Amino acid sequence: MYNTILLFIFGLLLLIKGGDWFVDGATAIAKRFKIPDLLIGATVVSIGTTLPEVMVSGMAALEGSGSIAYGNAIGSIICNTALIAAITIAVAPGAIHRRSLRMPVTFFFTAAAFYVTISYTTGYFYRWVGIALLGIFVVYMILSILQMRKKEPEFEVDLDYLDDDQDGIDEIPPLWKSILMLVIGAAVIAVGADLLVDNGILIAQALGVPETVIGLTFVSLGTSLPELVTAITALLKKHGSLSLGNVIGANLFNLILVSGVSVTLSPFPVPQAAQLFGQNASLVLDLPLMLGVMLILTVPALIRGKLARWQGISLLAVYAAFCTVQFVAF
Numbered sequence: 001m002y003n004t005i006l007l008f009i010f011g012l013l014l015l016i017k018g019g020d021w022f023v024d025g026a027t028a029i030a031k032r033f034k035i036p037d038l039l040i041g042a043t044v045v046s047i048g049t050t051l052p053e054v055m056v057s058g059m060a061a062l063e064g065s066g067s068i069a070y071g072n073a074i075g076s077i078i079c080n081t082a083l084i085a086a087i088t089i090a091v092a093p094g095a096i097h098r099r100s101l102r103m104p105v106t107f108f109f110t111a112a113a114f115y116v117t118i119s120y121t122t123g124y125f126y127r128w129v130g131i132a133l134l135g136i137f138v139v140y141m142i143l144s145i146l147q148m149r150k151k152e153p154e155f156e157v158d159l160d161y162l163d164d165d166q167d168g169i170d171e172i173p174p175l176w177k178s179i180l181m182l183v184i185g186a187a188v189i190a191v192g193a194d195l196l197v198d199n200g201i202l203i204a205q206a207l208g209v210p211e212t213v214i215g216l217t218f219v220s221l222g223t224s225l226p227e228l229v230t231a232i233t234a235l236l237k238k239h240g241s242l243s244l245g246n247v248i249g250a251n252l253f254n255l256i257l258v259s260g261v262s263v264t265l266s267p268f269p270v271p272q273a274a275q276l277f278g279q280n281a282s283l284v285l286d287l288p289l290m291l292g293v294m295l296i297l298t299v300p301a302l303i304r305g306k307l308a309r310w311q312g313i314s315l316l317a318v319y320a321a322f323c324t325v326q327f328v329a330f
Helices: 002-032 037-062 066-091 098-121 127-149 153-158 175-206 211-236 240-265 281-304 309-329
Strands: none
Touching (some): 002 175, 037 066, 066 240, 066 281, 066 309, 098 127, 098 281, 240 281
16 A cells, blocks of 8 residues: 555656646647637647546446446546636636637537437447547547637737737747647656556545446546646646636547547446436436536636636535535445
8 A cells, every 4th residue: 555655646746747848838839829828728738638538438448347437537527627627717717718718618518418418318328429429529629720720810819928029939949849848748647647546546445435436536536637737837827728728628528539439449338336316326416517517617708708716616616515425425
């Protein structure tokens, strides 16, 4: 157990350093091409920080642990929104770029409607469902690339982190260095998350925690740590929009990429082991909560063009209640 705890701590340290490199590389690329922080966060950064979920869920599905794969994807969305985004908003609420937010939010709720419909009507994630989710991922990435290539004045105005003169441009590192930082940061994050998750699960199992709860809490929190580290790092570096974009993009990728890969590799049923009020907890708690926290995060932001501290506080309260239910009821 001593070695397990040491590896857990080492994984956390790798996550912190990897997150620092990843944010530096991503913001440098955004600055060089005059891309909004929120948009780069919803694409490039999100893919990097979602890599641990892809690996963990894919391996879990192949090993026949569908509940771990399911719990990791859905639990990560809840954790990303009600913990990570909540912390960012509660500490530093502010204006957001609504135009950059619309596409990832639209894709998320479209994919969520498909995912939830399959869950309630068939109770089973067939291989064609995974392929369809991966198809949505491909379409989203194509549209995102096309959007990033547009030189819209609105985007340039939104980049408040750029100086009015050109001195700030001269300080941008070479493109190859920014990309290298992005790649190395993502790799370090993935290794750190793997160490943290594997040893975190061992610790949880030693405490007798059920597999479903492990997936929704320990595994999802562990694989969401890259998003948390990225969010905190971005916040400290005054790139709050990058953090928000990363969370929303990561949530979308948890549905269409993480779930898509795991279901395509090995189809599995909607978990039914956990019961709440005599009903399948996946259907009466997990999926409704996933939709609810995303509505709290995105709808007011799209309407008002800014985030409010009450959103962060409300989401943190929801996450605390969710974790309490997991360990008390199950």
